[in-house]
Amino acid sequence: MKGKVYLVGSGPGAEGLLTQRGRAVIDLAEVVLFDQLPGEAILKTLPARAEKIDCGKFGGNHILEQDEIEALMVDRAKKGKIVVRLKGGDPFLFGRGGEELETVRAAGIPVEMVPGISSALAVPASMGIPLTHRKYASQVTILTGNEDPTKPEPALDWKLLAQLRGTIVILMGVANLGKIAGVLVQYGKPATTPVAIIERGLRKDRRITTGTLADIAAVAQSAGVKPPAVIVIGDVVNLYDAELADLIPFES
Structure with a gap:
């Protein structure tokens, strides 16, 4: 049983600039992997039922390394979960979304890109x-x-x-x-x-x-x-x- 991964751009930190598609996907999430960039206004709206995994990166201090994040995305999706990788701004503008896309595709997992307004x-x-x-x-x-x-x-x-x-x-x-x-x-x-x-x-x-x-x-x-x-x-x-x-x- 395979789930699906969504690479979601949360925009520049204001809930009002999160896209409608981004909002809809987040509300469906069973697993959310997030960092600090979306901001508290958006992070506090994550579904209560969802597993929330902090992947925060503060300069050189990483809670999880990039390969660990990607492994978690694949693991949860292979267990049939709807996985949202929530990133600040837009995932494909210096957000390492391209690397995550490659990893998920290589694992044979369906993936959808949800662009965000770049900071x-x-x-x-x-x-x-x-x-x-x-x-x-x-x-x-x-x-x-x-x-x-x-x-x-x-x-x-x-x-x-x-x-x-x-x-x-x-x-x-x-x-x-x-x-x-x-x-x-x-x-x-x-x-x-x-x-x-x-x-x-x-x-x-x-x-x-x-x-x-x-x-x-x-x-x-x-x-x-x-x-x-x-x-x-x-x-x-x-x-x-x-x-x-x-x-x-x-x-x-």
Whole structure:
């Protein structure tokens, strides 16, 4: 008897931005494997009857390793359970959803992908920072700030990234923020380029820290910035207005 696995993106942390399909699938779940990124507003709505498995990843501190998570998904599905792998944002944007999809398919288990609204898009927008703007940015580059350390050489071309005139959005980059800012300036990006760090998605306790490539690492350290956070680099950051920003635009 085989069950089914759903790879569900929960969006940027506000229950109002969880998709209708995501809500429906979660309500059907018999097993939910989750981490901290969906946020308390969504996690508290998980079905009471469901087995809930915390797979939280806090920087280098993992409750479960990736292979353990995938093994649990396969095990529960093979026992005939409806399994939801609940992830923040969208599963296929630096969420390791692709790896989980491969594993479940290889095990011969039915799987459905339920896309989510990516935090890379929604979080800056909620703070009044448009990633594109006719005056300031005609392109957006989204990248990870935490490449796989086992790679023989980095896949990111920082020299090329420094020359881009659009917006750069970095996920999972808090720990390496100083290195990232330094290498961008080293390769020619102006040190005065505006930077915004938005912590904790669209949760009630979210906050924004701003600066420039020259000082953002020091400012972030002084402010005690911690992941999860979205980092936005580019002139569009100047459109942020603390007095006009609606800090809680969705019910949590």
